[in-house]
Amino acid sequence: MLRALACAPWLLPAARGAWAKAGDPGQPGLVTAFGRLPPPASIRRVFAAGAPASVLTAVLAPQALLGWPWRLSAEALGALPAPLRDLPLLGRLAGRGSTVSVETLLTLKPDLILDVGTIDATYASTAQRVAEQTGIPYALVDGRLLDSPRQLREVGGLLGVPARAETLATYAERTLALAARQRSAAAAGRRPGVYYARGPEGLETGLDGSINMETVEVAGGRNVAAEAGRGGVVRVSLEQVLGWAPEVILTQDAGFAERVMSDPLWRAVPAVRAGRVLCAPAVPFGWLDVPPSVNRLIGVRWLLAHLHGVGRAELERAGAEFYRLFYGTDFPGWAESGKRAGRTK
Known part of the structure; x- marks a missing residue:
């Protein structure tokens, strides 16, 4: 039914x-x-x-x-x-x-x-x-x-x-306003090209218009997979990733984040050569997606810091505020949240 x-x-x-x-x-x-x-x-x-x-x-x-x-x-x-x-x-x-x-x-x-x-x-x-x-x-x-x-x-x-x-909405407004100022300050052509590597092999990603890519786009990143057209989450090939030549690779899979840095096939990707593979925290919920809900607001703050250097010094405090307001818990800190997420800083 x-x-x-x-x-x-x-x-x-x-x-x-x-x-x-x-x-x-x-x-x-x-x-x-x-x-x-x-x-x-x-x-x-x-x-x-x-x-x-x-x-x-x-x-x-x-x-x-x-x-x-x-x-x-x-x-x-x-x-x-x-x-x-x-x-x-x-x-x-x-x-x-x-x-x-x-x-x-x-x-x-x-x-x-x-x-x-x-x-x-x-x-x-x-x-x-x-x-x-x-x-x-x-x-x-x-x-x-x-x-x-x-x-x-x-x-x-x-x-x-x-x-x-109202309390949570006010936090959301402050976060989105910070992101809007960054997007206005940087011309579209100057936004860093980002590939979001989903899954253990890193060969799943979101196309243009995918709700799973909103965190990247709101934070002023350019989704390189948008070149493949509009849609949702799709399977791609390593050859496509090489052709897109991302400056930054994002993931929420700690295993992939570790493997990709020593994988000779991925070494040809500019982001890997430059060491710009960023693994986002995912506890209790993903900072990029999984699921695509209000949990992504702290992911916007995290991406602003890592893609543009905006608010990087205050990132720990922003994480603590978000966890206290939204989850009613203490921010576990990078070491604890990194158990699943790998390196985040």
Whole structure:
């Protein structure tokens, strides 16, 4: 029945929602609702349809999140506060290989199903069908990185936590404003060419328009794989990477970051020859993507420091502020976060 959810919605072209934010009359909102939304005070149980929605719910209203849609590593769980650390694995409605049935949803009795990402008519149709079959309200949220402040405010209002949402949205606005100033200061032709190496072999990446590349683009990097056209995450060849000649390689895979520096086939890539292979932290969630949610805001700060030298001296403090505000935990520091992420500085 949920076969239509076979492709992750955050890998598809965006379609703007039509639910207007309270206090902002006439402006289209980021949330499209199917079914009658309950009053915010009565939303106490939220089923996150996919990984981005679970992160957004966790940072705004951790007490409302019913469980995780994907399996978190021991390191990730260890970096989260106890209520989130102890949540069960429930499975997902969004993404390849949906693992939650209508019967399971009815048993869980959520007050709301929440999904976050880039959405189109197909996913709107699926959300409507699930809402009609279960009677559970279903909200789709446009999840673009540049809209993070509005996502936080609108979903925070929906979940009845507007004050917390405002605090997080203010951090998001400061981060995105810092990135905007850097993009304005550097002409497009002077932006460093970046290849984001995903996976253990480093041969998966995002094309132009991919939500997985937003962190790079927002931070003023130039996605070299955009030369291959528009799309989502794709498999590429080493020959393509050589042709793109990136100045910087990014990864969240510590094993790849170590192997690539001694791999003779990769030595011909300018970034490898120059030693500019940067491995981003990924605890509890990726700083570049995985998932593509508000966890990427600290990744923007990290990239601004490493690509442009902006705020490098304050990076430790920025990390501590982000972890305290968004996760309610202490920043583990580079040595601890580097257990999965390899060198980050």
